[in-house]
Amino acid sequence: MILLEIDVGKNKVEKQEIDASGPLEAAITIHKKYETWRLDPLSPEAPIVFGMGPFVGGKLYGVHRLIFVFKSPQTKTLHVSALGGAAYKAMGMGAQAVAIRGRAEKPAAVFIANGQVEFAEVKPSDAYNLIKELYETRRDFFIQNDARALVVGPASWTTYNGAIVSVDIDVKKGEFRMGAEDFAARGGPGTALAQGHNVVAIVVGGPKKPLYEKVADAEAINQLFRQRLGKPYLDVLNEKTVKYRYDPKIGTGGTFGVNYPHYRDLLPLFGYKSIYMPKEERIKHADLVLELFWKPFQVEVFEKAKSWYNCGEPCPVVCKKVWRGKKVDYESFHAAGPFIGNYLFQEAVPVIDEIDKLGLDAIEMGHVVAWLFDAIYTGLLKPEEVGLDDVPAFDPSSFDPVKDSRRNARLALMLVRNFVNNSTDVLSLVAKHGIRKAARELERRYADRVRERGVRFRDLAVYAAYGAEGYMTPNFYWAPGLVAPMYVLGRYWTNYNPTFMSPEDFAKTSYERAVAEALVDNAGICRFHRGWAEPVLKELYQLVGARPPAALYREIAYYAKLSGAEPMPWESKRTRDLVSALAKELGSKEWRFEDYDDYYEWWVRFKEALDKLILA
Template identity: 40%
Template structure:
C-alpha cells in the first residue's frame, strides 16, 4: 500500500507532497502515530505549532464500500495531554477526490488561514489564504444570517462557490470557541451538491480539543477538500468481491448483511425508532446517566420516575416528529456519503444524536426537546465539544446546588433545578436558559474569573484551583470541587470526561478515553476480565477507525475487514495483531507525554463504579461504595492486566 500525503507549513505558506510504501501503515491512524513519534510531539505542549495536526482517510474510501468515508484527525490533545483520535463523518467522500491519503499541518500562521486542497486531471491545487482576526470575528458574529461555524462555512463557500460545486468539496471549520477554550471541536456541514447550500446535517470531530489545536496551535480556521480524481484501484468498485466475502462469512450478500447489522442506527421496526437518540433512552432506560450522574445515588424507583419524565417530555416529541410516532420517515439523512443507514435524525431542522443532545439535555436537567435542540445548534455554531459542554454545565449546576458556587459568580441570575422530584417542563426551560448563558459566557465573557479558569485550563485543573480559592467552602461543606466532576485523570494535568454511559469502562485506566475504545456496557466484572474485554474492544475500534470506517458499521466491518484488505488491497495481515501493536505504541506515547492513566480523584467517579458494582450484585464487589480500598485494588488490577496484555 502506497500512502500519499501533503505536508503544509502554514508559518511559511509552503507545502510538499510525500509518498511512501510502509508495510506498517494500513490506515490513517497508523500514519498519524508515525508522524507524531517522528516529530517527538510527546515532548512538546499540545498548542505548540510544532505539534502536527494529521488527518486523512482510510484505504477503502472512493469505492463501493459504504461507511468507509470518515476523515480521521490525530493530534496531541490539550485536554488529555496525550495523543488523541477524533473522526468526522462523511467528509472522506470529498477528501478521496484530492488523490491524497493524509494531510499534515505544522507551523503557525500569522493571520487566521484557510487551506484549500483540490486535485484533478490537470494536477494538484493547494492554496493558503489569510483573513484578519477582526474580519474573522465579524464573520463569526454574523455573516449572511449565519453565526459561528455556519457563518465561516458560508463565507468560504461564497468566496469560491463555483469551484466548491465543481469539486464536490467539503468545508471543514472551527468556531470561535477554538480560540477561547481547550475543548473545541472541528465541524463540517453537508452541502447541497447542486448549489453548495448548507444543509441541516452537520458532523464534528469534537472530542479531545482538535479544534483548539487547529486554531491556537496553527491559526488554521478552515480547510476545503475536494476534486475530480478517482482512486485507481478497480477492486474498490467491484461489488462482486464484497458479495463473495459477505456470502462466505454471513451466508448472504453484502447489502442485506449491512442493512441487518445497522438496523439500530437507521430504524428498528421492533422498537419503532432509530438512531442513537431514539434507541438509547428506551434500551438503557433508568441506567442512562441523568442530572450530572447524580441518579447513581437514587433508588431504582426514583430513577424510573425520572426516566418516565424524560420519555414523556423529551423522547416522545422527538419520536413523534422524526418517526411520525413509529415509522421510518425522510427525517433520516446521511452524513455526506451515499450511505443507506441514514443515521442522522433531523428534529425541526436540527440534527439530533444521543450524546450531543444529552449533554444539553437530561445530564444538565433539561428534559424538553425544543430547548435541547436550540442548545445543540448553539454548541455547533460556537464549535464546542457537546459532551464536554454537558459535563461543564452539569458540574457547575451541581456545584451551585451543593453550595460550592453562587449563581452570580458564574454570571447567572437564578438557581438551576437539580432535584429529580422538582424536574418539570417549567424547570427544564429555566435550566436551558441558564445553560445558554453559561455556554455563551464560557466563550465570550473575558471578565468572569471562574469561567475563564475553566476555559483556559480545562475542567480538571480548574477544579483543583477552585479547591484552593474556596478552601473555606470545601472545609465547611466537606466536598472538593473535583468530587462532583466526572472525569478520568491522565498524568499531572490531563483528563477526559466520559461518553454518557453508566459504565466503569468509560472511566477505566485505558490509554485513550472519551471514545468507544473500551467496553461501555452498564456491567461490572472482575478487573482482569474487564481489562481484557476492554482492550479487545479498543483494538477492534482501532481497526475500524484506522480504515476510515464509521463505527456504526462495525457490526459487519469487523468480521469482513481482514478479507477486504486481502481481496481489495492485496494486503494479507493479521489486523488484530497489528492493532494491538499500534495501541501499544499509543500507550508508549502517552507514557512519554506524561499522560498515562492515573487513579480516580473524584468521589463521584468512584461512586459511579461502586454503585454499578452494587447494582449488578457482583459477589465481592457489591460493598465497594463503603470500601474505597477495594476500588483502588480493582483499578490497579485492571491497569496491571491491561499492561500485561500489551507487553506480551
Template identity: 35%
Template sequence: MHKGLFAGGKVCEDAVMYEQKALHIDLGTGFYRVERIRDASVLGPIDFGFREWRRSRAFCFGGGAFMGSVLPGSNRLMFTGESPCWGGFYVSTMGGAALTFEDVGLNYVALSGRAAVPSALILRREGQEEVEIEIVPVEVGALRLRCEGEDREAGWKALERRMWDRYASTFSNPPRVLAVGPAALATDFGAIASSKIDSKGPTHVDCWAGRGGLGSRMAREHNILAVVFGGSHVDRDLDDRKLADRYFEQRYKMRMMIKDAEATRKYRYDPDLKTGGTLGVNFTKLKDKVLHFNYRSVEWPKERRLALHAELVSHYLEQFNRETIEKKQFSHCGEPCPAVCKKMNGPYKKDYEPYQTFGPLCGIYDQRAAERAVGFADLMGFDTISAGGVVAWLLELVDDGIVEPGAWQLPGRPKFSPDGFRVTEDSEHNASLVTTLLQGIIERRPGLDLSQGARVLADRLGAQTGRLREVRDRLVVNCSGEQGWMVPNQYWVPGMFSPMPVMGKYYSYYGEDFVPPRELGRMNAGRMVAELMLDNLGFCRFHREWAEELVPTVFREFWEQDVDLTAHHRALARRINAYNRSSFYESQRTVAVLHGFLRRKAEEGTPRPELEAWLQRFDADPREAARDFWYEIRKGVDEALER
C-alpha cells in the same frame, strides 16, 4: 494512489504495490512536500498520524484504504494529533468527509508550524498531478457573524458558509469545508465541524470530529480555522458492487447492502423498539441506568430512577419519536449508507450523547429546551459531550451554593432535583442557564475560563471559594497526567471509567454485565485493538458488526498485503499505551459511579462471587477500593497489549 484488485483470491494483471501519498505543510514558512509512502508499518491514517505525532507533534488528517469505495461506512475522515484536553496522542473521526477528500488525490495531510495570522487552508486538485495549496487569512470575527437569510448560521456555520461562498466556484465538484467555532479559541475542547453538501451548498446535517479538542489544537496551535478541499481527481477504487457482494456472500450468504442494513438496525430503525438512532434506542433501553443531574442519580435507589424515567424521560423520548421517527426525518453523513443514522428535527440533529449531557445530566427533559442548549453548543463549536458534562458540574456548584448565581451572571439557581420538577418550565429554565454559562465560557468570564481545561478551572474555583474538595468531588471526568481530562461517554458502566490510553471514545468494553477488573482490562484492550483497526482503515464503527470480521479479508485480497491486522493494531495500541497514561480519579462522585454500578448489579442478582467481594470493599472504603479496582483494570490492559 494505486490499488491492486483481486477477484476470487487471484491477482489481476495490473495489480501494483500499495502506494500512498502524504502532503506535509509547514504553515509558518509555506513550504510543502509530497511523500510517497511504501511502508508496511503505515497502513492508514492512525499509523501515519502517530508517526508524525512522535516526530514533530504534527496535526494530521486523512482517509482509510477504502475511501471512495462502495463499502458502507468506509469514507470516514480521521484526525490525529496532540489532544489539548486529554494531553496525549488522540484520534477523532468525522463521517463521510473522506468521500470528498479522495478527490484531492492524497491519503494524508500533516500540518506543522503556525500560520502568521488566523487562516484557512485550501487544497484543490483539478486533474493535474500537483495539489494546489493556498493559505488565506480569515477574520476571527467571521465566527460570530450571522449570514443573511440563515438564522442559524452563526459560529462555525457562519465561517463554513463564508468559505463556501468564496471558494466553491473555484472547484469543478462541490468541495467540503471543515471549520471551527469560538470554542476552539476559548477552550481546550473545541471540535472540528463540517456539513453534508447538497446542490445548494452546506446543509443542516452536520458531522463532527468532536472528542479530544482537536479543533482547539488546529486553531490555537496552528492558527487554522477552516480547511476547504476537493477536486476532480479520479482514482481506482473498490467500486465494483458485484465484487463487494461476492465478499459478503462468501462470509454471510447475503449481499452487501442486506447485511449492512441488518447490522445497522439500531442506527436506522428498530421495529422491536419502535424507535431508531442512538437517542431513541438508548433512552428506550437504558431506563433506570440513565444518568441525571450531574450523576447524582447513581446514589439513588432503583425505584426513584425508574420513576424519573417514567415521569420525565418518557416525555423527552415521546417527543423524539413523534417528531423524528414517525416523520422519518433521517439523513446520512454524506456517503450513501443504509444506516441513515442522522436523526433530524428540522435543523437539529439528534444524537444520544449530546442530548444526554445537555438533557438529563443538566436537568433538561424537553426537546425544545434541549435543542436550545445543544444548538447553541453546536454553533459555538464545542465538543458537546464534554461541554454538557462541564456545564452539569457548574450547575451543581450553583445549586449547592458553592458558587453564587451572580458570580456567573445567572438569574437564579437551577432546578436540580426531580422532586416537583415541571418538565417544560424547569427544563427551559435550566436550558437558559446552560446557554448563559456557555456564553460566559466563550467570553472567558471570571470563573469560567476553560482555556486550560476543567481540572485547572476546578483548582481555581476551589481556591476562590475555599472549598476545593467539594468543587473537585463534583467534577466527573477521566484523568490523564497532571491536567488531562475527558468527560466520559454516557454509559453507567466501568468500561467508560477505565484507565485506557485514549478515553472519550469507544476504545473500551462498555457492556452492561459485571466483569472482574483484571478481565475487564483485557477486554478493554481487545476493544481498543478492534476499534483502532476500523479507524485506521477509515471505517465508521456503526458498521462494526461485519467490518471487524470481513474487512481484514478484503484488505488482504484487494491490496495484496499479507498483513495480520490484529497483530498490527495490537502493536499500535501498545505504542500508544506507552505514551499516553491515565491517572486516578480526583472526584468522589466518579468513585460513586463505580460503587453505584456494583450495587446495581448486586441488586439485579448477578451471580459472581467477585462482585460481592468488590462491593464489600467499596462499602468499607470507597476510595481505596476504587483505586485498587482502577489498578486492576490497568494491569489487565497492559498484560493484554504486551502479548
C-alpha cells in the same frame, strides 16, 4: 499511502509516500518522527493529522469518515476523533492523509484538491456562518471540486474544548445538506488547529474515484462476504445496521431513538447524580424523560415526517434523524437535556444550536455545565461567579420537569456563551484549563467554602485522569469502562456496557474493544458499520494489498507513557461512585468498595492486566 505535509507558517507543501495502512497509523508515524510527546499540545510543531481509509469511493458504504489524530489539549496525549461522511468529498484531495504543521501569521484557510494546496487569510466567525462565507467567497473552488469545509468556531480560540465542524453543502445551490453535519470534537481538535496553527478552515475536494480498483468491484466484495459470512454484502449490511436506520421491532432508530427506551433507568441524569437514586425513583425519572424528551422527537421524526438522512456519503443506513432541520443524536441532545436537568426536548434545541455554532464538543460541554450547576447548587459557587442570574434546579428529588427544565435550559444557554466569552474569572479558568485543573485551583481559591460544605469541586465531576493535568469525561452511559484506566477514552475504545466484573476480565474485554475500534478508525469506517466491517476487516485489507496494523493501541499507549500522560487513579468521588454504584446495582458480592483501598486495588489490577495484554 500519500501524505501531504503542510507547513502553514511557511506556506510550504511536501508530498511524501509513507508506509501506513490508514490515517491513524500515518499519524502515529508523523508524531513519532517529530517526537511530539516532548511538545505542548498547542505547539505549532505538534501536527494535527487527518485522513481517510483505503476503501473510499467504491461499493462499500460507511467507509468515508475523516479521522483526526492530534496531541490533545485536554488529555495531553494522542487522541483520535472522527467526522462522518467528509472523506466522500476529501477522496479527491490527492493524498490519503494530511499533516498540518507550523503557525500561520494570520488566521488562515487551507484549500486542498487534486494534490494542489492554496492558502488564504480568513476572518474567524461562528462555525455555520464561516462555512457559508467560505462558499460565497470561493464558490468556484467548491463547485469545480465538489468541496466540503472543515472549520473551527469561536470556542477553539478561547477554550480547550474546540471542535472541528463540517456541514456538507449542495455546491450548485449553496445550501446546507439536511443531516450532513458532523463534528470531530472530543479532546479539542479545533483548539489544536486554531491555537496551535492559526488555521480557521480546511476545504477539501477533487475528483471522486476509488483509491484502489478492487473496492469498486461489487462482485469481489460479495464473494468475500459470502465466503466469510454466508451472505452477500448488502444483506449483511442491512442486518447489522438496523439499530441506526430503523428497527421495526421497537418502531424507532438512530442513537437518540433507541438509547432512551433501551437504557431507561440506567440513563445518567443530573451530572450522574442519578446513580445515587433508588431504582424505583430512576424509573419515574426515565418515564418522564421518555414522555417529555424522547416522544416529541419520536412522533415527528418517525411517525410524521420520516426525516432520515446520511452524513454526506451515499449510504443507505440514513442514520441522521433530523427534527425541524436539526440533526439529533443521543450524545449531544442528552448533554443539553437530561444530563443537565432539562427534560423538555424543545428546550434543548437552542442550547445545542449554540454549542454547534460556537464549535464546542457537546459531550464535554454537558459535563462542564452539569459540574458548574452542581457547584452552584451545592454552594461552592455563586451564580454571578459564572455570569448567571439564578440558581439551577439540580436536585432530582424535588425537580419540576417542566418549570425547572425551562430554567435550567435558559441558564445553560447563558453559561455556554459565558464560557466561550471567558466572561468571569472562574469561567476563564475553566475554559483555559478544563475541569480537572480548574477544580484544584477552585478548591484552593474557595477553601473556606469547601470546608464548610464538606465537598470538593472535583468530587462533583466525573472524569478519568491522565498524568498531572490531562483528563477525559465519559460518554453518557453508566459504565465503569468509560472511566477505567484505558489509554484513549471519550469515545468507545473500551467496554462501554453497563456491566461489572473482575478487573482482569474487564481489562480483557475493554482491550479487545479498544483494538477493534482502533482498527475501524484506521480504516476510516463509521462505527455504525462495525457490525459487518470487523469480521471481514482482514479480508478487506487484502483487497487493497495491505493488512490491518497489529500494534496501533500499543503505540498509542507507549506515546502516553512518553508524554507523561498515562492513566491515573480516580480523583473524584463521583467517578468512584459511578463504578461502585453499578457494582452494587448488579449484585457484585466480591467487590463492595467499602473504602478507598478497594477502589485503588480494582483500578491497579485493571491497569496491570491491561498493560500485560498490550505487551503480549
